[in-house]
Amino acid sequence: MWASRLLCLALAVLALASSARAVLEFYHTPPANSGAAAAAATVGIRIRSYTGTLIQIGLKTNIGSGITYQVYRSTSPSSGWSKVYDSGLVSSSISGGYTSHSLTYSLTSNYYYIVRARWTSTTRNFYYGDNVVPYTNGPTTYGGISSSTNNAVNRIYGVRIKLRSCTPLPKPANGNVNPGTTTTFSCNMGYTLAGSSSRTCQTSGVWTGSTTSCPKKANYCPSLAAPSNGARSPSPCPRKYQNSCSFSCNAGYSRGGSSSRTCNLNTFSSGVWSGSTTTCNRINSFCPALSAPSNGVLSAGTCSRYVGYSCGSVSCNTGYNRVGPSSRTCQTNARWSSSAWSCALDTTYCPAVPPAPTNGVYTSSCSARSYLASCSRGCNFGYTLSGAVTTTCQASALWSSGTPSCLLTPGYCxxxxxxxxxxxxxxxxxxxxxxxxxxxxxxxxxxxxxxxxxTVGSAASGIWSGLEPFCSSTSAADSLTTATAATIVAGTRWAFDVLPRDAGGVPTTAGVDIVDVVLAGTFAGEGTSTANSTWLHPTKYAVTYKPPTLAGDHSVEIWLNSYLMGTYVLTVVPAAVSAPHSDADGEGILSVTEDGGLFLPGHATSFVVTPRDAYGNKVGTAGISLPVGLLRDALGDPWPVSATIADADTFVVSYIVPASGRWTLSLTLDLVPIGASPWLITVAIECHPGTSAFSVTGPCVICPENTYSDQISLRECLPCPEASQAGVGASTVTNCTCVTGMYSPGGVPGVACMPCPLGASCNGGVSNPTARPGFSPVDGSTDSFVQCPNPSACAGNGACSSGYKGRLCAECDLGFYRLGAECRRCKTELTVIMVVLLLVLAFVGCGALVYLNVQLSGSHMYGAAGAMIGLSALQIIALVGSIDVAWSKTARAILDGLSFANFNVDLTSPECSMTLSNPWLFRFILTLCLPVAGALMLALVAALVLLYVVHHQGKAEVGVSGVIQAAGRSYFQVLNVVYLPLISATFGVFDCVQVGSTGTYVMANAASQLCYTHFYWATVFPLAVVFSIAYGLGIPLALGGMLWRARRQHDEIMFHLKYAFLVARYRSGMKLFEVAVLVRKLLVVIALVLFGNGRHEALLVVVVLAATAMHVSRAVPYVRSSHNNLDTGALLATMCVIIGALAEQGSAMGELAMTGGLIAILVAIVASVVYDVATMRKRRNDEFAEGLESADHEAVTTKVESEFEMASFGSTSVCVYEVGADSITAGGTATVGMPGGSIGPQASTAVVGPDTSLHSATLQSATFDSFYQ
Missing domain, CATH: 2.10.70 (Complement Module; domain 1)
Structure with missing residues (x-):
């Protein structure tokens, strides 16, 4: 019984706070006749609250006994009444004074009620406050109910009541509401009321008037003009409250006053602009200063640099033309109009240059015609200039002189x-x-x-054509010569005489004739030959001529005074052999062999010697002594060299290459060295494999360490391939093997060694790399290693630690189970305990959810806000623990413990109790079944509760439908809790990382599972896709759709009462924020699978958490500021934990950030939950005390009917309790008007029928948000 009373009391307080408008209609039909006895009695009705389903009738009388309270109900206001309540006689021990009597009764919607007080005494009077209305005798029946008698005795007095409801009217934005049956509205300063200023709840349950809003008052602030030489934006300036107007100045003007002004509050009728009046002042030096252009002048006076003003004009110097305007204007872009002016040279200032003189030329470039340009003229060879050499372009635009003359120069030749x-x-x-x-x-x-x-010669003198003439008495045709064909030794001259004769055959004696000797066909005139002629007075010319030195026949011609005297053949033969001009050619004098370019001992070689004369003619070997060769070493010891005749023109010289060393080879002809003799012959030493020489001539030494020589040659010892080593005297490259820390692919010696792979140890030589502890070879590879997901699982050298097996040692061995990344030894008793504990906790949790949804109001549901925020934060933190970063041991231990919040099925260790071929797949499917498990557990709890309800029918405080609906609402809370582990498991399937460089991919959170295999594509991937969509998108969409539809289907009261478990903690306008919390979790999971790199994942999670923290701080979704602070703080602390993990491993600051952040989150969550519980209990006590208080009455509470129980949410009715006519405890007033008199100045009436008035009671209360606070 006490629970029912508390429930009704809580509902009444909730109704007060929610501003619901359940309205009571009062019908009063007093008797028509009068009588003293009747005048002595009054009945008063007091309504304390009518937002629930209870009324309280109070009477104040001096009657000590004989009073009976009765309630009649009908579906019609005039007939069909049936008594539904009779209190029986109420007595009092007080006599002669006034005693309070009260009746509390629960009303049902859409029924009419008569509440009457009946008494049997005629000497007692009823009173209530100042509302005393004398009753007169009247009809014997009242609303179809007969009085016992027609006198004062047994007279029936009462009221007719109908309970009706109107949907509560919300407070308009930027306004206020005075709630009640007649609800009035007002707007804040700066806003104007649109729609109805007051609205009355009618009997039909519909408000009168139209929707009220408070738009901003148009023209609230005075108009603002744009500043002169400026503009306003927008234009015209909006004049509503909080509207802003910005001002700018035109280019060339600077702003004074405020750049922006806002319409602020002042009075209800008008506002005031912030800031000061804006002005635009002209800038004195808006455009840069201008200067006169080069070769020009700027007109006297200063240039105005104001915007819109001009600067000019410009004139150019003589010979220059202005380019651009004569003046320029300062523009709004702070630049001068047009392009920069300049004075360009006038290239056509003067007319065309006067032509060059005849027999003359321009001696300079004479194309320029600009002012002061000049042109020089000159005469050809043999002419002298008459006139000005230079002409200049003058200011008059004329040339200073015309064309000069070129006159022939006397004596030029x-x-x-x-x-x-x-x-x-x-x-x-x-x-x-x-x-x-x-x-x-x-x-x-x-x-x-x-x-x-x-003819033209040089500038100074000319040349006469032809041969200077002379007079000779010789007749060339009659002259004689002693020349004959001859054989000439190369380099010698041909000699003969010319005997001049006159036409009569008489010798001439003048000696002025010209004798020429030229090669046949080349004579070009007298004096062109190379012959020397000497006049031997008195009869002949002695002539000598040197023919070409090339051996062979040459035809020559003899000319006398340009007359051909005859043609002769001269045969040139080689001269004597010349050793310096003789040459040698062949291998024997070259240091070139196939082995490094040097001779090797014992090699037979030779070369050819060709004797030649001083002019390069071959002289042959006939009659020439054999060349003499001499080969000596550094000490002068000789080595045999032989020479023989090879053919008619050459000798061959041969020898056997001597021992290693440097030798000198010399060769002479007739004791004279030939050609380039002597030559330096280098003979290399021969070294056996494993030895080498530092120089080409030796000696041979053993190859040092890390080198080798594998041939008999002069080659130096070669270095071993990169990163390999060998002992001394290595005779082959295969003696070179890898140094420690390096390896040879395939174990092959004699090749370059590679650095030891990451995660491996290399012992050098030809051994393959082996895995270091914490690493594992990739699929049997000998040179590819990868870090094990759990480094402690890999013992090194390809072996797994105890308890681990499989690829990357990522599987647990028989007798072990996985928890996180570790394999732990199975303990049967611990497995049983964990399974039982999880089942018990699940049962208790589901039972608690059902109980809360059955028993608690929205305010108490809100008390769980801190716990829900905390659970969400713990789930995200536990999930963040899966990021592959350097977690500290303390942080790792805390994170493993927190995995409990994500329903980590690893805790059940299924592989310890059954044989599983793929434990991961089993756990994956088990996780996917969490919603089914939650539904089954809720069904079990609901079934148990229903058994109790059925067994205690009539005594239980909740109905069957209430239990089923409560279980349904609880299931949405279960889905919210398991959402994160569900999407983490499904999305984790897509997070595949490459193992080494082999092309093998495994799941990042389950390294034992291969990606992109047939099993993956056929089984795992389709499951992940289907459930990622079903859970990842389906749950948020289902939740959001349900809340959206519910908000549209229910009024505000019912929406809050029915869905308080999801929306109670959020303020108005943020009721769908629960969907945002799910989206937050989805984004964190996506961030964790987007990259294969742990640090990148951590950074992206930090970005997501920072964005959501900013969203919470700006949106302020929770009603309580403490919960907003808790949510924001938990997000920031989680970021701190991740950043600490990203810090340098072992860093004190990083360790402090990780551990401190985790501890801070846990402490904050616990403190918030404790505070919420304490606050909730205090509120319940306060509400209980408030509901039991009454200044004048003692409440008598009846049991709430099951169809109106809070748990069922099946009716729109709410509780009404404590009835009276003149006061409202929640801040409004209740008034009752009756025909024939006014109850109070604020009573409102509306005619609803003959002799009947509608009297409304108004109630002002807090909103849901303020109530929950």
């Missing part, structure tokens, strides 16, 4: 004497002029040019 015995006209020597003809005296013949022309 030097004068030459008139030949003896000849005559000739005088010559002026000008270019192009002729000199001659020269005429010889009678009997003489002219030799040379009779007339010569002055």
């Amino acid at each position: 030097p004068s030459y004497p008139v030949a003896a015995n000849a005559t000739r006209a005088p010559c002026d020597g000008k270019l192009g002029s002729s000199c001659g003809p020269t005429q010889c005296a009678l009997g003489l013949t002219l030799v040379g040019a009779a007339t010569r022309t002055c």
Whole structure:
């Protein structure tokens, strides 16, 4: 019974806080006749609260006994009444004074009620406060119920009541609401009321008027004009409260005053702009200063640099043209208009340059026509300039001089004497002029040019054409020569005589003739030969001529005074042998062999010697002594060399290569060294394998360590391949093996060794790498190793530690079970304890959820907010513990313990109690079945509760439907709790990492499971895809859809009462935040599988947590600030833990961040839960005490009918208790009006029928949010 009372009391307090509008209609039909006895009695109705299903009728009377309270109910306001309650006679021991009597009764919606007080005395009066209305005698029946008599005795007085409900009206945004039957609205300062200012709950349950809102008041602040030379944005400025208007100045103006002004509160009628008036002031030096262009001037005066002002004008110097405008304007972009002005050189200032003089040229570039450009002229050879050499472009745009003249230069060709015995006209020597003809005296013949022309020579003098003439008495055709064909030794001259004769055959004696000897076909004129002729007075010329030195026949011609006297063949033969010009060629004088370019001892070699004369002609071997060769070592000891005739032109010299060392080979012909003799011959030493020489000539030494020599040669010992070693005297590369820490792929010697793979030990030699402790070879590979997921599981050298087996030692051996990354020895008793403990905890948890959903109101549900936030934080922290980073031992131990929060099925150690071929797959499927297990456990709990309800029918405080609905609501909470382990398991299947470089992939959280195999694609992958979609997306969508539909289907009261377990802890407007919490978990899981690198995963999780923490701090979703702080703090502390793990391993700061963050989270969660429990218990005590208090009455509580139990949520009814006519405890007023008089100045009436008025009671209370706080 006490539980029922507490429940009704809690519901009443909840109703007060929720501002529900359950309205009582009062109908009062007093008797029509009058009578003194009737005037002496009054009945008063007091309504203390009507937001529930209880009414309390209170009467104040001096009657000590004989009072009976009765309640009648009907579906019609005028007939069909049936008595549903009779208190019997109520007596009092007080006599002569006033005694309070009360009736408490539960109402059902949509029924009409008559509440009456009946008494048998005519001498007693009823009173209640100041509301005394005398009753008169009237009809014998009241609403179809007969009085016992028609006098004051047994008179029936009462009221008719109908309980009706209107959906509560919310407070308009930026306004206030005065809730009640007639609800009034007002708007905050700066806002105007739109819609109805008051709305009344009608009998139909529909509010009068239209929806009320508080839009911002238009034109609340005065209008703001744009500043002169500026602009406003937006334009015009919006004038509503909190609207802002920004001001800017045009280019070239600086702002004064405020850049932005906001419409602030001032009075209800008008607002005031923040800041000060904005002005735009002209900037004095907006554009940069301008200067005159080069070769130009800027007009006198200063240039204005204000925006919109001009600067100019510009004029250019003589010979220059202005480029660009004469003036420029300062523009709004702080730049001057147009392009920068300049003065460009006028290249056509003067007309075309005067032409070059005839027989003259320009001596400089004369293309320029700009001001002061100049042009120089000159004359061709043989001419002299007459006029100005240079002409210049003047300011008058004319050239300073015209075209000069070029006159022939007298004496340009030097004068030459008139030949003896000849005559000739005088010559002026000008270019192009002729000199001659020269005429010889009678009997003489002219030799040379009779007339010569002055031709161009140099600048100083010209050249006369032709051979200078002379007069000769010789007749070339009649002259004689002693020349004959001859054989000439190369390098010697051919000698003969020319005997000049005149036409009569008489020798001439003048000695002025010209004799030429040239190769046949090359004569070009007199004086062109290389012959030397000497006049031997008085009869002949002695001539010598040197023919070509090349051995062979040469045809030559003899000319006399340009007359061909004859052609002769000269045969040139080689001269005497010349040793310096003789040559040698062949291997014997070269230091080139196939082995390193040096001779080896015992090698037979030779070379060829060709004797030649001084002019390179082969002289042959006939009659020439054999060449003499001499081969000596450094000490001068000789070595035999032989020479023989090879053919008519060459000798061959041969020898056997002597012992190693450096030798000198010399060769002479007739004791004279030939060609390039002597030569240096280097003979290399021969060293056996395992030895080498530091120099090519030896001696041989044993190869030192780490080198080898595998041939008989002069080659030095070669170094062993990279990172290999060998002993002294190594004779083959296979003697080279790997040093410690290196290895040879395949164990092959004599090849370059590679660094030891990561995770392996290399002993050198030809042995293969072996795995170090904590590492394992990849699928039998000898050179690829990977760190084991649990380093302690790999003992090294390919072996697993005790309790581990399989690939990467990632499987547990028989007799061991996996917990996290470790394999632990099976303990049968511990397995049983853990399974039983998990089942018990699951049963207790599900039972607690069902009990809470059956028994608790939203406020008590909200008391679990801290626990739910804490559980969510613990699940995320436990999941973060799977990141592969350097966790400290303390942090690792805490994280393993927290895995309990994620329903870690590893704790059940299934492999210890059954034989499993794939324990991971079994645990995976077991995890996927968590929702099914939760449903079965809830079904078991619900079945037990239903058995109790059925067995105690009529006594249980909850119905069958209530239990089933409570179990259904609990299942959503179960899904919320198991959501993270579900998606972590399904998404983990997609997180595959490559093992080494072999192309093998395994699951990051289960290294024993191969990825991308047939089993993976056919079994594991499809399961993961289906359940990732079903759980990862299905649960948030189902939860969000359910809440969205419920919010639309139910009024605010029922939505909060029915779904308090999901929405009670969140404030208005954030009721779907539970979906955001699920999305947060989903993002954390995605971050953990997005990268295969632990550090990258950790950093991405930090980003996700930072974003969600920022979202919580900005959205403030929880009603209590302590819960907002707890959620934000838990996220930040988790970030601190991860950052600490990312710090340098062993770092004190990192250790402190990890351990401190985890401990801080646990302490904060425990403290928050303790505080919530304490607060909840205090609130329950306060609500219980408040519900039992009454200033004037002692409450009598009846049992709540089962169809209105809080647990069922099956009705829209709420509790109403303590009825009275003149006071409202929640801050509003309840008024009752009756015909014939007014109860109070604030009573409101509305006609609802003949002689009947609707009297509404108003109630103002806190919102749900404030109630939960």
